[in-house]
Amino acid sequence: MTTADTKKKNKPNVSELFGKIFKRQIFIPIAAVLVLLLFNLIVDPGFFSIELTRNSAGNPVLSGNLITILNNGSELAILVLGMTLVTAASGGQDISVGATIAIAGSIILRIVCGTDAKADSASFGIVLVAFLVACVASMAFGAFNGALVSIFKIQPMVATLILFTAGRSIAAWINNNQLPTVSDPSFGYIGGFIPGIPIPTPFIITVICIVLMALLLKFTNLGLYSQAVGINESSSKLNGINPIFIKFLTFVILGLCTAVCGLIKVSRVSGITYSVIAQDIEMDAILAVALGGNALGGGKFNMAASIIGAYIIQILTTTLYAYKIESTALSAYKAIVVIVLVIVSAPAVRNKTKAFFAKLKAKAAAERKEVA
Amino acid sequence: MAFLKKSMGAAKKSKMTDTNLLLTITIVVFVAMYLAAVLFLGEGFLKPQAFFNMLNQNAALIIVSCGMTLVMITGGIDISVGGVVALVSMSCAVHLDHNGGSILEAVLLALGIGLAFGLIQGFLVAYLEIQPFIVTLAGMFFARGMTTIVNATQFNVAHEGFVKLKDTRIIMPEIFGTLNKHGKFIPAYIEIGVVVAILVVVILFCVLRWSKTGRKFYAVGDNNQSALMLGINVKRTKFTAHVICGLLAGIGGFVYFLHVGSGSPSHASGMEMNAIAASIIGGTMLSGGVGNIVGALFGVLSLSTIKDIVSSMGFDEAWWTGITVAAMLCIFLIIQSIVTARKSSSVAKSDG
Numbered sequence: 001m002t003t004a005d006t007k008k009k010n011k012p013n014v015s016e017l018f019g020k021i022f023k024r025q026i027f028i029p030i031a032a033v034l035v036l037l038l039f040n041l042i043v044d045p046g047f048f049s050i051e052l053t054r055n056s057a058g059n060p061v062l063s064g065n066l067i068t069i070l071n072n073g074s075e076l077a078i079l080v081l082g083m084t085l086v087t088a089a090s091g092g093q094d095i096s097v098g099a100t101i102a103i104a105g106s107i108i109l110r111i112v113c114g115t116d117a118k119a120d121s122a123s124f125g126i127v128l129v130a131f132l133v134a135c136v137a138s139m140a141f142g143a144f145n146g147a148l149v150s151i152f153k154i155q156p157m158v159a160t161l162i163l164f165t166a167g168r169s170i171a172a173w174i175n176n177n178q179l180p181t182v183s184d185p186s187f188g189y190i191g192g193f194i195p196g197i198p199i200p201t202p203f204i205i206t207v208i209c210i211v212l213m214a215l216l217l218k219f220t221n222l223g224l225y226s227q228a229v230g231i232n233e234s235s236s237k238l239n240g241i242n243p244i245f246i247k248f249l250t251f252v253i254l255g256l257c258t259a260v261c262g263l264i265k266v267s268r269v270s271g272i273t274y275s276v277i278a279q280d281i282e283m284d285a286i287l288a289v290a291l292g293g294n295a296l297g298g299g300k301f302n303m304a305a306s307i308i309g310a311y312i313i314q315i316l317t318t319t320l321y322a323y324k325i326e327s328t329a330l331s332a333y334k335a336i337v338v339i340v341l342v343i344v345s346a347p348a349v350r351n352k353t354k355a356f357f358a359k360l361k362a363k364a365a366a367e368r369k370e371v372a
Numbered sequence: 373m374a375f376l377k378k379s380m381g382a383a384k385k386s387k388m389t390d391t392n393l394l395l396t397i398t399i400v401v402f403v404a405m406y407l408a409a410v411l412f413l414g415e416g417f418l419k420p421q422a423f424f425n426m427l428n429q430n431a432a433l434i435i436v437s438c439g440m441t442l443v444m445i446t447g448g449i450d451i452s453v454g455g456v457v458a459l460v461s462m463s464c465a466v467h468l469d470h471n472g473g474s475i476l477e478a479v480l481l482a483l484g485i486g487l488a489f490g491l492i493q494g495f496l497v498a499y500l501e502i503q504p505f506i507v508t509l510a511g512m513f514f515a516r517g518m519t520t521i522v523n524a525t526q527f528n529v530a531h532e533g534f535v536k537l538k539d540t541r542i543i544m545p546e547i548f549g550t551l552n553k554h555g556k557f558i559p560a561y562i563e564i565g566v567v568v569a570i571l572v573v574v575i576l577f578c579v580l581r582w583s584k585t586g587r588k589f590y591a592v593g594d595n596n597q598s599a600l601m602l603g604i605n606v607k608r609t610k611f612t613a614h615v616i617c618g619l620l621a622g623i624g625g626f627v628y629f630l631h632v633g634s635g636s637p638s639h640a641s642g643m644e645m646n647a648i649a650a651s652i653i654g655g656t657m658l659s660g661g662v663g664n665i666v667g668a669l670f671g672v673l674s675l676s677t678i679k680d681i682v683s684s685m686g687f688d689e690a691w692w693t694g695i696t697v698a699a700m701l702c703i704f705l706i707i708q709s710i711v712t713a714r715k716s717s718s719v720a721k722s723d724g
Contacts, residue, residue: 093505148702152709155658157449157505159705161648162698169694177691283509296503328524328637332517335510339496342510346500 025293028345029308032291036315040065040322047322052198059195065318067200073314074202075101075261075278077307079285081213082254084294084306089226089250090149091298092156093286097258099167100141101278104134104262106171109180109272112187117178122187135259141167142255143248150247164282172274181271191267202264209260210307217303226250230298280331284313291341390662390711394655397707398667402674409681416684420548421560426676431565432457432628433646435572437654437668439620440647442576446613447593447660448497448504452489453621454643455515458636460485460625462519465635468531475533479626486622487615489515494614498607504614512644519637526636538633540564565627572620577665589613593660649697650675653704657712674700 040047050064079097086094111130113119141163148159182188194201217223228236229243237243261281266272290296291312292305316337320330343349409417416422427434436453443450460482467473467481489511496507529535541561548560580586591599592609600606628640652658653674654667675697682696 148705152706153712154705154709158648158652158658161645161652162702162705164645165649165701166695166698169691169698173691173695283513286505287509290503290506296505326520326524328520329517331513332521335512335514335517338506338510338513342502342506343496343500346502348499348501 025302026305026308028341029292029305029312032312032341033308033315036312036319040319044322047319055193059193060198061193062198062200065322069311069314069318070203071200072318073311074200074206075264075281076284076288076310076313077206078209078257078260078264079254079281080288080292080306080310081209081303082250082257083285083289084292084301084303085222085226085250086156086254087286087289087294087296088230088298088301090156090247091230091296092149093282093289093296094145094160094251094254095157095282095286096141096145096160096163096167097254097261097285098278098281099164099171100138100255100258101262101265101281102168102171102272102274103141103174104138104259105266105272105277106174106274107134107137108263108266109182110175112182113180115176117175117180119180119182119187120184122182122184124186127187127190131259131263134262135256138259138262139252139255142251142253142258145255146248146251149251150244168274171272171277175272177274179271179273183270188267188270191264191269202268205260205264209257213303222246222249223301223303227300231300285310287338288313291338293345390657390715391655391664393711394657394662394708395664395667395670398653398655398670398674398704402670402677405674405677405681409677409684413681413684417680420544421558422680424544424548424560424562424566426673426680427566427569428563428631430672430676431563431569432624432631432640433643433650434569434669434672435620435624435627436643437647437650437672438572438576438665439617439624440644441651441654441656441663441665441668442580442589442620443504443613443617444648444651444656444658445580445589445593445660445663446610447596448610448613449648449658450493450504450508450511450614450617450621451644451648452493452508452511452515453617453624453647454640454645455512455519456486456489456618456621457625457628457640457643458638459515459519459522460622461629461632461639462522462635462637464626464629465527465529466523468534469527469529469635472531475531475537478534482622482626482629483619484622486618486620486625488618489621490615490618493618494611497614498611516637519639523635524637526634526638528634535633537564538630542567563631565630568623568627572623573665573669580665585612590661593662595661646675649701652701652708655708657708 047065050062050066052060053063055061083094083097086092108127108130111133112122112126145156145160145163148154148162149156152159189195190201190205192201193199197204225236225241225246228239228241229246233243261278265277286296288309289306290309292302292307292309294301294306313334316334317330320333321327325333406417436457440450440453463481463485464478467478468475473481493504493507493511496502497504541563544560544562578586580589588599588604588609591602591604592606596606599609625640629635632639650671651663651668652671654664654669654671656663656667678696678700679693682692
């Protein structure tokens with residue numbers, strides 16, 4: 001009796017609350033994360049175990065599937081920061097990020113290793129210099145893309161197709177097609193663990209990047225301006241925003257993100273393979289932006305949703321690996337999940353389901369009236 | 373050559389459409405490039421067989437690029453084609469070799485796979501209004517994944533009838549043949565795939581140029597809203613474009629399979645990007661409404677010519693190919709952007 005009463009009382013509030021949550025852009029990505037984690041919880045609770053173990057060098061490290069997700073999702077999460085801005089401002093995506101990561105990684109190794117394609121020691125200073133040079137180069141490549149998109153008004157996907165085709169070739173050319181390796185273990189700290197800190201370094205770098213991006217969006221008008229440019233370029237121009245500069249800037253920021261990813265990528269394996277490094281990451285980054293519920297046609301964006309989108313992809317990957325699915329077959333399963341998510345969040349489907357529920361409600365109300 | 377003359381004639385009347393202007397540029401560049409190659413690099417390019425080999429190697433890409441061009445004319449994009457080609461060649465290879473199927477069944481399988489991809493992606497893009505990029509991206513992932521699920525390793529097909537079909541050469545008229553070092557006559561030849569490719573180009577060209585359905589694709593790509601107001605079923609047109617593209621990817625897959633004669637998960641990697649590049653070089657705009665099937669053919673030939681030139685100039689390293697193709701793409705994109713700018717400025721003038 002009492003429970004039924006409270007239920008009746010709470011009912012409108014609850015449905016209102018759900019309606020509000022459902023309307024939020026971030027709802028679908030978070031729901032997807034919860035569904036994926038719930039699936040893992042039901043099938044194998046051991047998925048969530050986190051252990052403090054010692055790695056081969058004897059340093060304490062955290063291990064477990066959740067840590068793997070946070071660790072391996074780093075590059076993607078950093079990349080989406082830039083990709084979301086580019087998508088919002090220019091209404092298109094940069095498909096050259098994988099190639100630019102290869103270039104950045106190649107530059108870093110070139111400076112650390114010199115012409116011998118081998119380095120036994122890598123001091124902090126030289127790695128820093130290498131990273132800074134890679135940053136400048138990546139930003140220059142970003143500027144190239146940005147100039148094509150903003151000044152020459154070429155669709156972003158097509159403009160970045162140029163670097164997509166040439167990028168890995170340029171990366172191979174920088175190192176004269178050698179495969180440099182760094183044998184100094186301290187070079188691997190960036191992509192692994194710093195002695196004494198059990199948290200994976202890439203995750204720390206990701207957090208730093210996210211905080212920097214949050215500060216950038218909080219204290220500058222970049223977010224607002226890029227949305228304005230994405231929604232309507234000419235009206236934003238009339239309002240005193242320079243659309244060319246904003247588009248250009250977003251591509252340069254994305255370039256910076258790729259340099260950070262390049263550093264992490266080469267540090268993970270202490271070397272580089274030009275055709276394999278960051279393969280298909282551009283597709284994953286675009287998917288992450290789309291899974292975050294952002295319109296790929298530009299305009300409004302939600303950075304947090306994009307970042308969650310990146311981790312959705314990583315959770316999915318790690319989950320599938322945990323069930324012993326081969327890495328080559330992985331993409332088929334990924335595609336199915338992506339299609340389901342995209343269909344669920346498609347406006348046409350959402351409107352239809354809304355209409356369906358409204359009809360159901362009206363029917364129920366009519367029946368209630370009849371009974372009364 | 374007829375359309376070249378036509379577009380030249382149009383140029384004289386200074387009423388040239390974007391489609392024709394871009395197509396003319398492409399053809400002129402291709403001819404100039406080939407002539408330059410013949411003049412400066414000589415011998416190798418002069419042999420008719422060099423040209424026919426270009427067709428033999430790229431028949432599948434031509435077919436796939438035609439589908440890509442069609443989708444791009446309607447303002448969409450299909451990046452699943454490379455994956456579909458890989459899946460088709462792997463499925464056909466497994467069907468012929470492991471299951472002992474017949475060639476006819478393999479052809480039907482190829483068409484079926486292509487059609488299935490086209491139908492599903494077309495439905496999602498046209499009727500559920502999901503961005504084509506995302507849908508076909510998922511399609512690509514799915515096709516690539518399925519390829520390795522069907523079979524994870526590369527193997528050559530030893531099916532008798534198939535090998536016979538693969539080695540079938542269509543001998544060209546005598547004038548194209550050459551004498552080898554020993555004075556023996558060697559006839560020029562093309563493969564079956566080339567015939568299929570040329571058929572596809574001719575049929576699609578006629579449909580796009582003269583049929584009502586063909587003009588609908590341009591109308592939808594140019595402006596969704598006004599096409600709708602003209603009474604064109606926009607959704608169905610987009611759906612049709614994707615279905616045709618999927619089907620062509622299936623056909624292209626079989627032609628590719630016929631050329632390489634093996635199944636491998638790494639087949640046709642990057643083919644979608646090559647197809648997009650060929651379409652763009654052929655004068656198709658990604659924004660829709662502008663494009664030409666013949667342009668796609670010349671786009672593929674231009675890409676192939678520049679690759680040949682680079683390798684015969686002694687830049688054998690793989691990276692030079694990538695860099696030159698990219699540079700060429702860059703030049704064509706800037707030409708396109710200038711054309712668009714010219715058009716909008718002339719519109720502004722006529723308005724003023």
